[in-house]
Amino acid sequence: xxxxxxxxxxxxxxxxxxxxxxxxxxxxxxxxxxxxxxxxxxxxxxxxxxxxxxxxxxxxxxxxxxxxxxxxxxxxxxxxxxxxxxxxxxxxxxxxxxxxxxxxxxxxxxxxxxxxxxxxxxxxxxxxxxxxxxxxxxxxxxxxxxxxxxxxxxxxxxxxxxxxxxxxxxxxxxxxxxxxxxxxxxxxxxxxxxxxxxxxxxxxxxxxxxxxxxxxxxxxxx
Amino acid sequence: xxxxxxxxxxxxxxxxxxxxxxxxxxxxxxxxxxxxxxxxxxxxxxxxxxxxxxxxxxxxxxxxxxxxxxxxxxxxxxxxxxxxxxxxxxxxxxxxxxxxxxxxxxxxxxxxxxxxxxxxxxxxxxxxxxxxxxxxxxxxxxxxxxxxxxxxxxxxxxxxxxxxxxxxxxxxxxxxxxxxxxxxxxxxxxxxxxxxxxxxxxxxxxxxxxxxxxxxxxxxxx
DNA sequence: CCGCTCTAGTTTGTATACAAAATACACTTG
DNA sequence: CAAGTGTATTTTGTATACAAACTAGAGCGG
Numbered sequence: 001x002x003x004x005x006x007x008x009x010x011x012x013x014x015x016x017x018x019x020x021x022x023x024x025x026x027x028x029x030x031x032x033x034x035x036x037x038x039x040x041x042x043x044x045x046x047x048x049x050x051x052x053x054x055x056x057x058x059x060x061x062x063x064x065x066x067x068x069x070x071x072x073x074x075x076x077x078x079x080x081x082x083x084x085x086x087x088x089x090x091x092x093x094x095x096x097x098x099x100x101x102x103x104x105x106x107x108x109x110x111x112x113x114x115x116x117x118x119x120x121x122x123x124x125x126x127x128x129x130x131x132x133x134x135x136x137x138x139x140x141x142x143x144x145x146x147x148x149x150x151x152x153x154x155x156x157x158x159x160x161x162x163x164x165x166x167x168x169x170x171x172x173x174x175x176x177x178x179x180x181x182x183x184x185x186x187x188x189x190x191x192x193x194x195x196x197x198x199x200x201x202x203x204x205x206x207x208x209x210x211x212x213x214x215x216x217x218x219x220x221x222x
Numbered sequence: 223x224x225x226x227x228x229x230x231x232x233x234x235x236x237x238x239x240x241x242x243x244x245x246x247x248x249x250x251x252x253x254x255x256x257x258x259x260x261x262x263x264x265x266x267x268x269x270x271x272x273x274x275x276x277x278x279x280x281x282x283x284x285x286x287x288x289x290x291x292x293x294x295x296x297x298x299x300x301x302x303x304x305x306x307x308x309x310x311x312x313x314x315x316x317x318x319x320x321x322x323x324x325x326x327x328x329x330x331x332x333x334x335x336x337x338x339x340x341x342x343x344x345x346x347x348x349x350x351x352x353x354x355x356x357x358x359x360x361x362x363x364x365x366x367x368x369x370x371x372x373x374x375x376x377x378x379x380x381x382x383x384x385x386x387x388x389x390x391x392x393x394x395x396x397x398x399x400x401x402x403x404x405x406x407x408x409x410x411x412x413x414x415x416x417x418x419x420x421x422x423x424x425x426x427x428x429x430x431x432x433x434x435x436x437x438x439x440x441x442x443x444x
Numbered sequence: 445c446c447g448c449t450c451t452a453g454t455t456t457g458t459a460t461a462c463a464a465a466a467t468a469c470a471c472t473t474g
Numbered sequence: 475c476a477a478g479t480g481t482a483t484t485t486t487g488t489a490t491a492c493a494a495a496c497t498a499g500a501g502c503g504g
Binding site for chain 4: 233260261262272276292293294295
């Protein structure tokens with residue numbers, strides 16, 4: 001075992017761990033949009049003091065996942081129709097950039113991985129495994145971002161994406177939309193494999209537009 | 223005095239105040255890129271305890287202005303050439319979106335304000351007032367973002383922009399570049415006034431590209 | 445019965461205290 | 475003298491304690 005292989009023992013600070021856990025909880029819907037976050041309740045739940053928890057909440061607030069109201073505590077931000085309308089042109093432009101960069105920098109190995117994930121995703125769809133599908137979907141999109149080799153872009157899109165992606169838990173996906181999404185992914189993968197940047201960008205942007213349209217239908221009118 | 227006019231008494235939490243102050247200090251270069259941030263030193267300076275200061279640092283970390291290393295404290299992030307190369311395509315795409323949205327939603331009043339700022343900026347340039355120029359420049363760009371009427375876009379661009387804008391303090395601007403920038407602004411203002419979205423987007427993107435090129439020349443090779 | 449006020453209890457904001465890790469530096473040892 | 479080791483000091487991480495603000499609800503008055 002070479003020296004460079006030894007990963008340093010993970011003695012991560014609590015606030016770091018808490019940030020990730022809370023983020024996951026929000027993304028998974030375990031903390032529902034609009035829900036009020038009681039510091040004490042979470043402290044009891046995690047068995048930590050308020051100090052690291054508050055630090056974690058501050059970071060999530062800066063990411064836009066929670067809203068802080070002075071002396072009134074934190075709450076999970078809720079995605080409104082207006083937010084969706086705002087986010088759409090921004091995310092659309094970023095998707096297009098991601099597509100072009102990914103096509104330019106993607107490796108053979110990444111293409112192979114993407115294709116494997118794609119067939120796994122198709123299997124989940126056929127089996128009616130929505131949760132598994134979401135997981136694959138997530139990993140494919142993350143892979144494309146990774147292929148773009150641009151951490152700044154990745155960070156921007158994830159910051160925005162996490163906000164939008166939560167809408168899934170506010171609005172269920174229809175059968176039709178699901179089938180359509182899978183089909184769109186087939187085309188996306190092909191564009192990636194052939195490194196057709198412009199087409200990939202356009203497909204990703206369209207994929208997003210369709211998702212937004214579906215969400216808009218399903219989102220509560222309020 | 224109407225009820226809606228009463229601004230709530232400013233009883234802002236310390237961590238909020240600290241976040242803004244520290245952000246300004248970083249953006250103004252009072253805290254230099256790469257500089258190590260000692261919690262104790264800042265606490266003494268502001269006369270507060272470490273708790274709110276640490277919360278402020280966490281938020282700035284989430285914004286990408288400071289880097290946190292476990293058990294080793296915080297430091298102001300340094301803009302590298304690679305960061306610039308990464309940020310450029312992302313910001314470029316966003317500038318284009320901003321231009322189109324701004325053209326579509328800008329009001330007459332905003333156009334008038336922009337033109338006033340523009341002549342003020344020209345005056346600063348002729349007077350050799352670099353600091354004043356920066357201030358005008360900043361306000362014009364902020365106005366354009368405001369005109370786009372898209373808070374999400376604003377937030378994204380500011381998050382990215384603050385990172386890049388700091389480069390000014392790492393790299394001084396040449397006389398030539400300054401004159402060029404002023405000229406570019408004239409064209410930008412005209413496109414805004416005539417609500418030519420595509421042209422405005424392209425001009426903003428080009429303006430950014432030129433700025434990036436100038437920075438790249440002036441940035442320390444490391 | 446509705447609405448106000450005042451108080452008790454809860455929750456957030458900040459400071460301080462203590463624990464753990466990292467740094468600095470003197471000291472030993474080859 | 476160089477390299478390494480051990481200890482003292484500093485700095486960061488977390489918990490607790492206390493202060494200030496908000497919330498809820500009882501009691502009072504219209």
